[in-house]
Amino acid sequence: MLILLLALVCGFATPTLARPVKATTEVVLTRDGDGDWLLEYRFARVAPAWFFVRSANALDGKPWRPQSWRVETPGVRLERIGHHDVLTGDGTPLKTVRIRVRPYSDPVQADYQPVLAFSDGGVGVYTDHHLAAPLSTIAAARDLPADLNGVAFDQVPTQFTLRDPGKTLLFNGRRHRGSVRLMLDQHQSYVYSGPARALATPAFVGIIDPGLPAWARDELNRFTPRLFDYYTARLGRPAGTRPTLLASWGGTTLPGVSLGGSVLDGMVVMNLEGAAMVDPQPALLAQTRWFIGHEGAHFWMGQTVRTARRSAAWMTEGAADIMAVRALAHFYPDYDARGRLQKSIDDCIAINGSKPLSGAFERGEHRANYACGAVLMMAAEGAARKRDPRADLFTWLCTLIDPNRKAGVVTPDHWLTVFAASGGAGAEQVRSFLDRGMPDPAAFIAELLEANGVAVRRDGARVILT
Ligand SMILES: [Zn+2]
Secondary structure, three states, X not given: OHHHHHHHHHHHHOOOOOOOOOOOEEEEEEEOOOOOEEEEEEEEEEEOEEEEOOOOEEOOOOEOHHHHEEEOOOOOEEEEEOOEEEEEOOOOOEEEEEEEEOOOOOOEOOEOOOEEEOOOOOEEEEHHHHOEEEEOOHHHHHHOXXXXXXXXXXXOOEEEEEEEEEEEEEEOOEEEEEEEEEEOOOOOOEEEEEOOOOEEEOOEEEEEOOOOOHHHHHXXXXXXXXXXXXXXXXXXXXXXXXXXXXXXXXXXOOOOOEEEEEEEOOEEEEEEEOHHHHOOOHHHHHHHHHHHHHHHHOOOEOOOEEEOOHHHHHHHHHHHHHHXXXXXXXXXOOOOHHHHHHHHHHHHHHHHOOOOHHHHHHHOXXXXXXXXXXXXXXXXXXXXXXXXXXXXXXXHHHHHHHHHOOOOEEOHHHHHHHHHHOOXXXXXXXXXXXXXXXXXXXXXXXXXXXXXXXXXXXXXOEEEEO
């Protein structure tokens, strides 16, 4: 007891050195009238120039910020210097800058669209586009390469506040009222702000643009929560925040139909648009369900557990493909699961051929990771079912995901170990297929699937699911 007491006292008595607190830049984005926003910077310190870390060009090859941002602070300019957008002070060091923003809601080159526009005035703001870093001289901006990976520059902690009084804000799976505050460069994500009611279940939260044609809106409202509830019921909660979907409607200006989307930390965003969408489009409906099914699967196979190397992308892409197939078949009995899986087999043989699957990413043969990954998952699923008729894809995936949740990483070794432990036949051949390639890929796939209880027949160079 005495020792414990002493220890406690010592603990209290130990002097602690005050940690130096790094000065923080504060950025506030506030909704103003007429669709405009005000963006205010209070920089952590004075500097002759601050450059924007993410400075992609618009699709027309010109920087997007000057098309959207107008600096109101006298003597301050926004200019393109080298590869970056830069705020300069014409000789006066910058401390505070005020900018009027007309949201830029078009895609940009190789980066996230700055703003997702919803038809009711709601917005999704990609927050990291507001991250700026100081320069000791304006001329130093010329020397910055476009890709800052591995480049030393002064990374100043930056607090970002989005203020939209009276509106619902959604960030990191949580709803906020009127404003939200976060640190930049820590979440690869959008903040939603607008009048729409969030669609929420314990497993999912989403904003579905109320302006979408009714058939598409109804479908997203119905399908998405059920899909996430299903994945969660089968695989447990995903790591991190509650999965979020932002689905915006781009209107009918474009002819035809278009579906675009991307995946971020804990979030899927998609944009639907096109004049032909006014009438129900069965093909687009199927494409939309597939997109959400595949991308939603990555909250488990991709974010709850990820692969350490891109050479192992077959694990996450193959699993996401087959999870989408099984989920769509669960909800829609007329869904052509067999056709989709057959395409995986055909594409795997045609694209990966006799090459090692682990090299597909480097070779730029990305489709091989999806297709061959799905084929390997079919073998795993077959093995699980062979051993226990009540087992299915999801029970097998639990045995892969759950032991690795803490580390958050799965490797091909984990996959092969779980495969062999679940009674999978041919683990050594799978390893050869990954690392060295198989001289006759069709023979390998036919044998692997047959040995694991998936019925197939050979038809020349093809392997056909029966
Ligand atoms: Zn994917």
